[in-house]
Amino acid sequence: MTAFFPFRRLGRFGRLQLLRLVAQTPAPIGRLMPRRFWTPPPGGIDFGDFGRTEPISVDFGFDRGLPIDRYFIERFLERNSSTVRGRVLEIGDNEYTVRFGGTQVEKSDVLHVDATHPVATIVGDISVPGTLPDRAFDCIILTQTLHLIFDMRGALAELARALKPGGTLLVTVPGISPVDRGAWRHTWYWSLTENALERLLASVLAKEDTEVETFGNVFAATCFLQGLSLHEVSPAKLDVLDKSFPVIVAAAAKRPLE
Structure with a gap:
């Protein structure tokens, strides 16, 4: 079990690095990705028809x-x-x-x-x-x-x-x-x-x-x-x-x- 520990760490860190890279993806490409992987960066939200104070x-x-x-x-x-x-x-x-x-x-x-x-x-x-x-x-x-x-x-x-x-x-x-x-x-x-x-x-x-x-x-x-x-x-x-x-x-x- 100990021998596999470095690989598990590498996999976890690798996933974190991947998520950081994905977060920097430009919006036109990011919006094509599954929502669990990409969200608009701060300041990049498009409120559209919901950008109003009345429902x-x-x-x-x-x-x-x-x-x-x-x-x-x-x-x-x-x-x-x-x-x-x-x-x-x-x-x-x-x-x-x-x-x-x-x-x-x-x-x-x-x-x-x-x-x-x-x-x-x-x-x-x-x-x-x-x-x-x-x-x-x-x-x-x-x-x-x-x-x-x-x-x-x-x-x-x-x-x-x-x-x-x-x-x-x-x-x-x-x-x-x-x-x-x-x-x-x-x-x-x-x-x-x-x-x-x-x-x-x-x-x-x-x-x-x-x-x-x-x-x-x-x-x-x-x-x-x-x-x-x-x-x-x-x-x-x-x-x-x-x-x-x-x-x-x-x-x-x-x-x-x-």
């Missing part, structure tokens, strides 16, 4: 197409579509219930805080105990809602109580995200990490029955902050996962059978 869209990208965060949310729901069955509760409307549950859904409920909402079947605030019926739902879909509730743990406790034994809570929350400029601006309290959502759910449901995941990378986060939509970017780039840049944090959490 390209101030509406998360809805005005340009499907927002990038929705792409991640819908991938998560599609993978967990087998749990969208029986009696299902969704917040605001039942679009995802119908889309991902289909004929598996026997009864669709919609929760809203506004009693005049046309499709609401349950009216109330999920952070208030007793808002939901006990052990009533086979699945609860809670997308991009938890961060609008200051007492997140209280809301999750209410949702957990409302699940049937064996029922599933499908929840998504923002990680790296703009803050809404419109109706939700004054109740936008949180952005969460994977660790935060995992601990919150573990306080009300068994950790072993919960799967938490993240979606995003620096490219996805940058494009989402600028308000680009799905059709403007490469889905292959969005699908690369870098947990240091969570755009969406999602979890499928089951209430244990009793």
Whole structure:
């Protein structure tokens, strides 16, 4: 083993020297190299359309197409579509219930805080105990809602109580995200990490029955902050996962059978 040590050192130093040489490569050639080998030198960044202090869209990208965060949310729901069955509760409307549950859904409920909402079947605030019926739902879909509730743990406790034994809570929350400029601006309290959502759910449901995941990378986060939509970017780039840049944090959490 000792005899090979100089060669290992030479290889390591050789790689370092190669990286230094590559870093000095002129931009026209460097941009053709794999990104892990070459980055623009300091002062050499071309900001292009991103070189502005206002985002390209101030509406998360809805005005340009499907927002990038929705792409991640819908991938998560599609993978967990087998749990969208029986009696299902969704917040605001039942679009995802119908889309991902289909004929598996026997009864669709919609929760809203506004009693005049046309499709609401349950009216109330999920952070208030007793808002939901006990052990009533086979699945609860809670997308991009938890961060609008200051007492997140209280809301999750209410949702957990409302699940049937064996029922599933499908929840998504923002990680790296703009803050809404419109109706939700004054109740936008949180952005969460994977660790935060995992601990919150573990306080009300068994950790072993919960799967938490993240979606995003620096490219996805940058494009989402600028308000680009799905059709403007490469889905292959969005699908690369870098947990240091969570755009969406999602979890499928089951209430244990009793």
